[in-house]
Amino acid sequence: MSQFLRGLLFTASVTVIGGCATNTTTTEPTATAAPEPMPKETTLPEGVGINLSYMDTTVSPGEDFFRYVNGNWIDQTEIPGDQGRWGSFQELRERNNEMVLSVLQEASANPKYVDGSAERKAAEFYRVGMDSSRAEQQGVQPLQPMLERVKALKTKKALQDFLAYEDRRGGDAFYGFGIFPDLKNSKVMGAYLGAGGLGLPDRDYYVKDDTKSKETRKAYEQHIARMFEMMGEPNAQKKAQTVLAMETRLAQKMLTKEEQRNPYNLYHKRSIAELNKMVPSVNWQKYLADIGAPSLDTLIVMQPKYMEAYEKMVKERSLDDLKTYLNWRLIDGAAPFLSNQFVQANFDFYSKYLRDVQEMSPRWKRVINVADGMIGEAIGKLYVDEAFPPQAKQQAMEMVENIKEAFGERIRNLEWMSDSTKEKALQKLSTFTVKIGYPDEWRDYSDLQINAGDSASYLANVVAGNEFNFQRELDKLGKPVDRTEWGMTPQTVNAYYNPLFNEIVFPAGILQPPFYDYRADAAVNYGGIGAVIGHEISHGFDDQGSRFDAAGNLMNWWSEEDFSQFNSRTGELVNQYSAYQPMDSVFVNGKFTLGENIGDLGGINVAYDGLQRHLQENENPGLIDGLTPEQRFFISWATIWRTKYRPEFLRTQVLTDPHSPAMYRANGPLVNMQAFYDAFDIKQGDPMWRPESERVNIW
């Protein structure tokens, strides 16, 4: 569940991209503004900087900038069969995957990594995961010990024993326990009780009444039945109906994803006595003892209404029904680690049906992905030795400082904010922590038990990894919060802002082309990683981040008037994005994507200012490829968003992901920017042009 919390509160920058079948209207050849006379021209090494052959200059920048920058790439590129979308992020992820594979293979063969070392454990985890004939032979057997426990349940009272057991091992049935800094006192760790397991990706799938949602629920029910049949369960169809009915009841009482954006909605401190009254079917002292937690006075209940619905369900449903649901959560969670028929069925529903993915990724990619969550920093250590030279860290740090200064300047110049609130905002900005590349101190994996012997199974190693991570979290209770910890591994192609630590974090994995290249001109780097840096800084001041103060506490530091100004501006951004329609009858959810859209708008603006500072302090390179630094900046920005989608992937993204589809991430902020209009001579009448009164300006 700590993963669940993390999903809510760590605002990942750039996980999800869009791109889509944009129109291919041909117009006059590009009417780019004649650039100002420049002192000189610069040439970059071959293959560095902007790839002009990806551009479609038959479309003008003012018509559709995303298409102008990426049109030829879109026309020439086919989405690989094992992907639901394909673009800059995925290309880089593939490159990183291959690098991780090669360092793991080298580590396996390298005698310097002795038994018991983290590197050896990572290599062994990988080796057992890759052993498909072992998985075939074992079938569903690795899950048997957990299934037996469900079978052995004789009373509803004993249900909580099983839930404590599976909670420690990464299970997600009904409810879950997690450790995370206390939102209102970020100096101490808080114990959270969160809502648990649904099989569909969001509660809306269960409650919406449109044809597509109904069809998806039917397909899900069929999928459950298929899995039960494979396990040899009698009455599989009937049991699938039971599961769907139960999950639907729970989903009805869950907060919507829009409601969950407000952290106050997820913070309800309850004493254990109160909790025993609210959910009397569970003895909470015993539950805490069973999961190995110390005795606690309070828990932070994230979704009280959901917990009441759980209580009601336990009362109303038979023990057999409850066991059916538990069996489903077990097999659904374990399927990717079992024999091929389970892996295939899981793929058929979650990847093929929900996301249009045509074929399964090769096994090695899937295993690497899982290993990342289990023993990711051990892999990261191997990875950064290969991929991240010390000078990359130094240069990135300089950029961050420059962009932070530019953000401060923007705060000082805001017309809509009072001086006293500005002072608080500036104070928050000045206390930002910046983490780049990889942690100073690597995670200790000595307590992680990876079995690579004859009795080993992939699933058992995954469960061991989950239990290790759970215990690691548990051990933090009562200790000071460790702010040096990282929430992503170094090889991750992403970045995040964590409001509780008031920090921005950029793993080595994203500090690579096309986001960042030390050989490229500053304009390209500012439009790429610079805008990502700006995006993360802006998260500190988005609809969620703005509710946390400099110390990382959920606490209001705004004057009422300033906050209402902020909300009216963000409301305009909600309207702008809600009008985007990537597919027939599918609209972007402006409220749900608001934080990311604030990040993108703030990010590109402040990165632009950062570039201007850089150009003032350094020699202006003049034209490169016939383009001004400003033009190259915006082209680089649209390049990082180049993406193609399969239709169902796009639909699922819009329903479940707080990031807008990529083409709107590219174009959406630009229509609000005078600097963009100036760079490409965009004029009234161009589709990308908006009158000043309609341009959204927040940070």
Ligand SMILES: [Zn+2]
């Ligand atoms: Zn973000």
